[in-house]
Amino acid sequence: MTKHDLEGIPETLLIALWARAAATQAENPIIHDEKAVEMVSQINYDFSRFEASSRYTKLGVAVRTRLLDDGLSTFLEAHPDAVVINxxxxxxxxxxxxxxxTVDWYEIDVPESIELRRRFFTENDRYHFIAQSIFDLSWMDKVETAGRPVVFLAEGLFMYFTENELKQFFKELAERFPDAEMFFEMLGSAFVGKEKHHETLKQIDSQVKFKWGLKNTRQMESWHQGIQFVTEWNYFDYYKNQWGLFGMFARLPFARPRFACRIVQLHFASRQVANAA
Structure with missing residues (x-):
């Protein structure tokens, strides 16, 4: 693969991949992702561009990875027959x-990302790849849930789309997948429009924008009667000694709502509950 194979938002996946690999190789690592280390060594891309200024990217990606791993693991322990849609x-x-x-799992991404993914991962009867935009809702007809619990994941994704795009998308999820759960990354609202100042995003060849992030996640409950806020985990509350002065500032009461990059858990209510709301 050359750097020209991924353009726009898909190129950002290389930042996350590199950050997980770098975090894995750090002293006292927060996460262990040896597969990421392997992939970085095999992809023809100048990952060295991220090394000079990457402290918060490595830490943020490591923390979000750990939080999502923990959230999903807890869910799957309670629902071992669940269907995961990433x-x-x-x-x-x-x-x-x-x-x-042993879990039925669907990986959804645009064709160029899935093409790269196929170099390192293989589909089987329980592990499926869908090569299309999440906004092409025909993917909903390709996943087989058969009444089982459904859990959605979205990491490093929603901040690149507008609120109007996401509102319609979440409405469709709530309508088509009642009783489903979701874990996703929410960008702090203070960072919306500040992509030129992001330490690693400004190093990639593509130009992408941070378009969405909320101070109050509960605002999403107004998007559809079936959307229910469950909880969230603020990155800056974890590994506090590694965030330094910036983390101390981001945890201050006046700054916290705007700077809170976090993992959010939502529940999509059953139709009966949603209609009664």
Whole structure:
């Protein structure tokens, strides 16, 4: 693969991949992702561009990876028959890392990302790749849930789309997948429009924008009667000594709502509950 094979938002998957690999190789690592280390060594891309200024990227990606791993693992322990649908999968290694071979799992991403993914991962009867945009809702007819619990994942994705795009998308999810659960990454609202100042995003060849992030996640409940906020985990509350002064500032009461990059858990209510709301 050359750097020209991924353009726009898909190129950002290489930042996350590199950050997981770098975090794995750090002293006292927060995560262990040896597959990411392997992939970085095999992809023809100048990953060295990220090394000079990457402290918060490595830490943020490591923390979000750990939080999502923990959230999903807890869900799957309670629902071992669940169907996992991973939006914007990129080169995410969670399926292998959590040893989810017995789980029906769908990786959804645009064709160029899935093409790269196929170099390192193989589909089987329980592990499926869907090569299309998540906004092409025909993917909904390709996943087989058969009344089982459904859990959605979205990491490093929604911040690149507008609120109007996401509102319609979440409405469709709530309508088509009542009783489903979702874990996703929410960008702090202070970072919307500040992509030129992001330490690693400004190093890639493509120009992408941070378009969405909320101070109050509960605002999403107004998008559809079936959307229910469950909980969220603020990155800056974890590994506090590694965030330094910036983390101390981001945890201050006046700054916290705007700077809170976090993992959010939502529930999509059953139709009966949603209609009664």
């Amino acid at each position: 939006f914007g999968a990129g080169l995410d290694t969670r399926h292998a890392r959590l040893q989810c071979d």
